[in-house]
Amino acid sequence: xxxxxxxxxxxxxxxxxxxxxxxxxxxxxxxxxxxxxxxxxxxxxxxxxxxxxxxxxxxxxxxxxxxxxxxxxxxxxxxxxxx
Amino acid sequence: xxxxxxxxxxxxxxxxxxxxxxxxxxxxxxxxxxxxxxxxxxxxxxxxxxxxxxxxxxxxxxxxxxxxxxxxxxxxxxxxxxxxxxxxxxxxxxxxxxx
Numbered sequence: 001x002x003x004x005x006x007x008x009x010x011x012x013x014x015x016x017x018x019x020x021x022x023x024x025x026x027x028x029x030x031x032x033x034x035x036x037x038x039x040x041x042x043x044x045x046x047x048x049x050x051x052x053x054x055x056x057x058x059x060x061x062x063x064x065x066x067x068x069x070x071x072x073x074x075x076x077x078x079x080x081x082x083x
Numbered sequence: 084x085x086x087x088x089x090x091x092x093x094x095x096x097x098x099x100x101x102x103x104x105x106x107x108x109x110x111x112x113x114x115x116x117x118x119x120x121x122x123x124x125x126x127x128x129x130x131x132x133x134x135x136x137x138x139x140x141x142x143x144x145x146x147x148x149x150x151x152x153x154x155x156x157x158x159x160x161x162x163x164x165x166x167x168x169x170x171x172x173x174x175x176x177x178x179x180x181x182x
Contacts, residue, residue, distance in 0.1 A: 005108070008115035013124035014131030018162040020119045026169020034174040034182075041182035 120128060138144055147155070174180050 005112075008112045011116045012131060013120045013127045014135075015158065015162060016118065017120040017124070017128050019165050022162060022166040023169040026166040026171075027173040028169075029166075030170035030173020030175075032173075033170075034180055037180050038182045 144152070171177055
């Protein structure tokens, strides 16, 4: 290591106090907001699960209906012509 | 398999021998620059805040050179950014909240 590092700088106590206090406040705020959001998400997940069940049921019904219509159309086409 | 384990342990030992002087240099600077403020610094901190507030009130900030003002802005921004670093640590995720 040929890089010449200078002498350590005496950082003012106000700046050091500001840095460490902001760091601590940030950690506390992050933890608090995370817990708040995760609690909110529990309720949202329940509602989404209900909606998904309804959506899945509707999609299954639509698919069944489409299959039946297709089968009927094919049967109509392949039956002898009613002239 | 034994070859890989030997090479791994040799790597770790070289890492440790290389890291010790570098860690010593880091500690030399950290002890002076990074230490959290002790209660003995309280009067200095209070004086600093008083000087800041009085300087803002009397208008002494208009007499700063642009260079000094720019440096002060950079330092203030850096102090504020530590809040967001702390927030990342608190939410335990780097970008955004993971719920």
